[in-house]
Amino acid sequence: VEKPRSTFGMDLHVDLRGPLRARALEAALRDAIASGRLTAGTRLPSSRSLAADLGLARNTVVDAYDQLVAEGWLSARHGSGTAVADHRPGAPPVRDLPAVAPRWARSYAFDLRPGGPDLSSFPRSAWLSASRRALSRAPDAALGYGDPRGSPELRAALAEYLGRARGVRTDPSRLVVCSGFTQAFGLLCRALHGSGARTVAVECYGLPELRQIVAGSGLRQATVPVDDQGADLRAARRADAALLTPAHQFPLGTVLSPTRRHDALDWARRHDALIVEDDYDGEFRYDREPLGALQGLDPDRVVYAGTASKTFAPGLRLAWLVLPDRLVEPVMEEKTLADRQTGILDQLTLAELLASGGYDRHVRRQRSAYRRRRDRLVRAVGEVEGISAGLHALVPLPDGSSEDRAVAVAATRGLALEGLDGYRARSVEGRPALVVGYATPPDHAYRGALEILAEVLDHLGCEPATAPSMTRRAGSSLTAS
Amino acid sequence: VEKPRSTFGMDLHVDLRGPLRARALEAALRDAIASGRLTAGTRLPSSRSLAADLGLARNTVVDAYDQLVAEGWLSARHGSGTAVADHRPGAPPVRDLPAVAPRWARSYAFDLRPGGPDLSSFPRSAWLSASRRALSRAPDAALGYGDPRGSPELRAALAEYLGRARGVRTDPSRLVVCSGFTQAFGLLCRALHGSGARTVAVECYGLPELRQIVAGSGLRQATVPVDDQGADLRAARRADAALLTPAHQFPLGTVLSPTRRHDALDWARRHDALIVEDDYDGEFRYDREPLGALQGLDPDRVVYAGTASKTFAPGLRLAWLVLPDRLVEPVMEEKTLADRQTGILDQLTLAELLASGGYDRHVRRQRSAYRRRRDRLVRAVGEVEGISAGLHALVPLPDGSSEDRAVAVAATRGLALEGLDGYRARSVEGRPALVVGYATPPDHAYRGALEILAEVLDHLGCEPATAPSMTRRAGSSLTAS
Numbered sequence: 001v002e003k004p005r006s007t008f009g010m011d012l013h014v015d016l017r018g019p020l021r022a023r024a025l026e027a028a029l030r031d032a033i034a035s036g037r038l039t040a041g042t043r044l045p046s047s048r049s050l051a052a053d054l055g056l057a058r059n060t061v062v063d064a065y066d067q068l069v070a071e072g073w074l075s076a077r078h079g080s081g082t083a084v085a086d087h088r089p090g091a092p093p094v095r096d097l098p099a100v101a102p103r104w105a106r107s108y109a110f111d112l113r114p115g116g117p118d119l120s121s122f123p124r125s126a127w128l129s130a131s132r133r134a135l136s137r138a139p140d141a142a143l144g145y146g147d148p149r150g151s152p153e154l155r156a157a158l159a160e161y162l163g164r165a166r167g168v169r170t171d172p173s174r175l176v177v178c179s180g181f182t183q184a185f186g187l188l189c190r191a192l193h194g195s196g197a198r199t200v201a202v203e204c205y206g207l208p209e210l211r212q213i214v215a216g217s218g219l220r221q222a223t224v225p226v227d228d229q230g231a232d233l234r235a236a237r238r239a240d241a242a243l244l245t246p247a248h249q250f251p252l253g254t255v256l257s258p259t260r261r262h263d264a265l266d267w268a269r270r271h272d273a274l275i276v277e278d279d280y281d282g283e284f285r286y287d288r289e290p291l292g293a294l295q296g297l298d299p300d301r302v303v304y305a306g307t308a309s310k311t312f313a314p315g316l317r318l319a320w321l322v323l324p325d326r327l328v329e330p331v332m333e334e335k336t337l338a339d340r341q342t343g344i345l346d347q348l349t350l351a352e353l354l355a356s357g358g359y360d361r362h363v364r365r366q367r368s369a370y371r372r373r374r375d376r377l378v379r380a381v382g383e384v385e386g387i388s389a390g391l392h393a394l395v396p397l398p399d400g401s402s403e404d405r406a407v408a409v410a411a412t413r414g415l416a417l418e419g420l421d422g423y424r425a426r427s428v429e430g431r432p433a434l435v436v437g438y439a440t441p442p443d444h445a446y447r448g449a450l451e452i453l454a455e456v457l458d459h460l461g462c463e464p465a466t467a468p469s470m471t472r473r474a475g476s477s478l479t480a481s
Numbered sequence: 482v483e484k485p486r487s488t489f490g491m492d493l494h495v496d497l498r499g500p501l502r503a504r505a506l507e508a509a510l511r512d513a514i515a516s517g518r519l520t521a522g523t524r525l526p527s528s529r530s531l532a533a534d535l536g537l538a539r540n541t542v543v544d545a546y547d548q549l550v551a552e553g554w555l556s557a558r559h560g561s562g563t564a565v566a567d568h569r570p571g572a573p574p575v576r577d578l579p580a581v582a583p584r585w586a587r588s589y590a591f592d593l594r595p596g597g598p599d600l601s602s603f604p605r606s607a608w609l610s611a612s613r614r615a616l617s618r619a620p621d622a623a624l625g626y627g628d629p630r631g632s633p634e635l636r637a638a639l640a641e642y643l644g645r646a647r648g649v650r651t652d653p654s655r656l657v658v659c660s661g662f663t664q665a666f667g668l669l670c671r672a673l674h675g676s677g678a679r680t681v682a683v684e685c686y687g688l689p690e691l692r693q694i695v696a697g698s699g700l701r702q703a704t705v706p707v708d709d710q711g712a713d714l715r716a717a718r719r720a721d722a723a724l725l726t727p728a729h730q731f732p733l734g735t736v737l738s739p740t741r742r743h744d745a746l747d748w749a750r751r752h753d754a755l756i757v758e759d760d761y762d763g764e765f766r767y768d769r770e771p772l773g774a775l776q777g778l779d780p781d782r783v784v785y786a787g788t789a790s791k792t793f794a795p796g797l798r799l800a801w802l803v804l805p806d807r808l809v810e811p812v813m814e815e816k817t818l819a820d821r822q823t824g825i826l827d828q829l830t831l832a833e834l835l836a837s838g839g840y841d842r843h844v845r846r847q848r849s850a851y852r853r854r855r856d857r858l859v860r861a862v863g864e865v866e867g868i869s870a871g872l873h874a875l876v877p878l879p880d881g882s883s884e885d886r887a888v889a890v891a892a893t894r895g896l897a898l899e900g901l902d903g904y905r906a907r908s909v910e911g912r913p914a915l916v917v918g919y920a921t922p923p924d925h926a927y928r929g930a931l932e933i934l935a936e937v938l939d940h941l942g943c944e945p946a947t948a949p950s951m952t953r954r955a956g957s958s959l960t961a962s
Contacts, residue, residue, distance in 0.1 A: 023770075030648065030773070030777070034650060034777065067769075067770055067772075067773075069739050070736075070738075070739055070772050071648065071739075071742070071772050071773045071777070071778070072739050072742035072743055072746070072775065072778050073777075073778065075739065075743070085739075085743060086743065086747075107622075115626070116625050116626065119621040119622065119624045119625050120621045122621070122624050124616050124617070127616070127826075128609075128612065128613055128616060131609065131612060132609055135605050135608070135609060136605070140600040140601045140603070140923065141588075141600065142796065143600045143603050143794035143795070143796040143797075144597050144600050144794065144795055144796055145596070145597065145795045145796070146796065167511065167552065169515060178820075179660060179820040179823070179824065180820050180821055182817075182818070182819070182820050182821050183819060183820035186818065186819065186820075209817070209818070212818060213818060216818055255551075258550050258551055258552075258553050258556065258566075261552070261553035262553055262556070262566060262567065265553075266567075288548075289504075289548055291548075291551050291552050292511070292548075292552045294553065296511070296515065296552070296554075297552070297553050297554065313624035313625065313825075314624070314625055314626045314821075315623065315624040315625055315626070315627065315822075315824070315825035315826070316624075316824055316825070316826065317820060317821070317822065317823065317824040317825075318824070336663075336690075337663070337667065337690070337693060337694060337697055338663070338664060338667065338819065339659075339660040339661050339663055339664035339667075339798060339820075340661055340663050340795075340798070341796075341798065342660070342798065342824075343660065343796070343797055343798040343799070343823075343824050343827055344794075344796035344797070344798075345608075345796070345797065345826070345827060346824055346826060346827070442621065
């Protein structure tokens with residue numbers, strides 16, 4: 001007598017031939033239960049009878065029932081056979097992304113938003129070769145849980161490099177490799193909070209995420225005014241630490257003047273406070289030799305923070321802190337709790353690139369490429385504000401014009417732009433401007449991006465770039481307290 | 482007239498020949514100031530006179546002075562020349578590591594501590610090849626700031642793999658790639674706390690770091706008793722979430738029984754709570770097919786967490802969360818604040834290994850290697866406790882003997898061991914035992930490690946392995962509420 005494939009009214013939808021019959025039967029039953037085709041409490045046929053129905057060995061069915069009982073899909077009660085266990089049926093629905101897509105989810109033909117290097121210049125083959133050399137040399141233990149400060153090789157290479165290239169005074173034991181500056185600053189805030197700190201001062205122009213991190217660590221915020229001499233700590237209220245961008249204020253693009261450097265250190269000493277030096281693009285200076293880090297002047301009062309996000313790529317998530325002695329252990333503890341350590345393979349690769357000179361070569365190449373791009377930006381839009389450095393410049397808009405409108409007009413032409421407003425602390429008012437990231441586009445798209453930018457400025461009534469005598473200069477009206 | 486190399490009483494200790502003379506002069510002055518050889522207020526000679534002294538062009542000296550003024554080492558006041566600025570001299574002293582060196586800083590000839598795979602089996606060349614393939618295919622944008630959930634390629638590959646190998650029901654949009662389970666659990670705790678959760682229940686045996694993470698997120702803890710059926714949530718107090726290790730309790734090695742799986746889901750529904758399923762070694766089961774994840778039974782009540790730390794290497798810092806809809810955005814926000822995203826290169830490589838079958842091949846190879854190791858452990862020490870799975874087993878010690886003594890005796894013979902005690906919640910009492918990580922040593926050291934372990938047990942008066950009828954069995958005396 002030929003029976004239907006199932007006595008309990010469900011189509012198993014699987015091919016039950018072959019050596020994986022128990023697995024296939026399990027999968028079919030699991031799907032039937034998860035999708036709601038078999039409901040809680042439904043009695044299953046005996047293994048003997050299902051085996052006969054399906055033309056399987058009885059043991060195959062017994063094994064499948066056992067597996068599903070152990071996993072909790074079925075329940076087996078002595079004397080009452082096997083039944084579908086109580087459960088919530090149905091896989092959850094596929095959900096859409098948040099309605100307002102964040103930056104990473106939107107694509108434009110051209111992109112002049114700040115924050116990143118030219119990703120097309122990432123030295124893929126140098127990276128892969130360094131990776132191969134580093135991994136072939138690493139002992140097995142390097143792949144296990146290690147020092148929360150990161151790879152000793154990378155810390156040694158960074159201590160040497162930072163001393164030579166940035167005037168940082170340290171040794172490898174006071175370096176902590178982090179997963180990007182975002183993490184580094186978060187660890188530092190939590191370590192400070194744990195050591196009794198209550199307030200961190202931030203520049204009145206800066207990345208809003210950093211303010212969120214301060215708040216998320218349980219710390220209060222104070223605001224430091226910024227003008228064309230950089231951050232002015234004399235006017236800052238009492239705080240336990242101040243986050244500064246001395247080499248190249250982000251996003252205004254000013255440099256911390258010699259007087260202000262001393263004011264900052266004086267402030268730190270007077271308040272027994274700390275300066276956090278965010279040296280995000282300190283390698284890139286085009287008009288003169290880069291200034292050495294503030295940290296070199298007082299390694300006991302200044303935490304130095306560097307990153308590979310601007311020199312190589314943000315996707316690497318590699319940054320480093322150089323700490324005063326008293327902060328090393330608290331930051332190590334926070335790092336251990338956060339993620340134990342940063343992924344080791346990229347650390348070993350970066351160490352190899354630093355030691356072999358590949359890092360310096362890449363930075364030199366990018367420095368001259370970005371210098372040329374900045375020159376082309378100035379030619380296209382007239383004078384920009386901020387020193388000749390880094391990966392971005394401030395392009396002022398006419399008084400009374402709207403940043404949002406500029407961004408919207410650019411978007412209709414396929415160009416992504418960002419206004420200055422998003423970087424202002426709430427209390428600050430200032431002239432409208434765009435923060436132009438001239439490093440962002442690949443080479444082939446740079447000319448097109450600049451053309452659209454010039455059109456947008458023209459549309460808003462900015463002076464044409466062909467009238468250099470009328471170009472705008474860095475003015476104190478952009479700055480505020 | 483030949484003058485000395487310096488008119489102001491310091492030896493510059495540099496070779497001032499060659500094209501980098503201004504840099505060398507700067508470096509010499511910076512060092513002299515930092516080391517205290519030149520003290521604050523000291524007037525420097527005029528650029529004209531120092532240039533003559535040193536046989537340099539005057540502009541070289543002017544450039545060096547300018548640089549050091551800009552950096553804050555020197556101050557220049559109109560009419561009064563250039564002087565050494567006020568500063569804190571001296572590089573900070575090199576510090577030693579903490580006196581009690583943590584695990585990663587101590588080396589033993591043999592290591593049977595739990596927590597990691599055999600690092601010598603890391604498939605270096607397969608990893609590098611996959612890395613090359615992945616990077617050659619990745620678009621430039623993949624190297625920039627991206628989706629905080631991680632690479633879309635990796636999330637798609639994981640969703641497929643977890644469904645197939647672990648019975649996880651999800652889609653890529655609900656996966657978040659994290660930097661190890663430590664981070665994953667921390668993000669989850671903070672997201673739960675932010676959504677109003679107050680208490681997280683943890684098993685009464687488990688990793689102490691995870692309890693620290695709960696506390697660090699501002700959450701209270703409750704303790705779940707564990708016995709030979711796994712965690713017993715019926716007895717758990719009200720909590721908003723419970724962290725469980727259903728496939729292989731860490732460190733007791735039991736499996737969550739079918740009844741307890743249902744009890745856990747019932748508990749979660751009754752209390753409107755969440756189960757966090759830490760599936761740290763779910764791929765490794767030796768006596769039968771691995772149990773599918775608890776998550777498959779109720780994807781809306783269970784967060785699934787997996788990791789590459791046991792299958793590949795902890796140094797990669799790669800783990801993943803599979804979330805119910807309502808937690809996706811809160812966890813994305815926490816991830817953004819924590820480090821924006823996990824490093825992209827390892828993610829792309831792991832995606833490539835999953836898609837190409839290299840991941841499955843490696844897991845299969847390791848599964849049979851670890852199964853053989855577990856068999857050898859059982860032969861060497863007699864029956865062990867816990868199911869035949871994972872990378873560790875519990876080796877009970879005689880009643881009344883001391884874990885610390887066993888660990889100390891082993892250490893004198895060059896073997897690193899760990900007792901069970903460090904994994905117990907404070908309120909719990911139980912029989913002494915060792916948590917033996919049989920995956921930890923490289924192949925060539927495994928025999929030696931087992932020999933020392935057997936000697937140590939013999940020393941403590943454990944029954945010899947040659948008397949199988951007297952071997953210890955998993956007993957309820959190890960467990961507690």
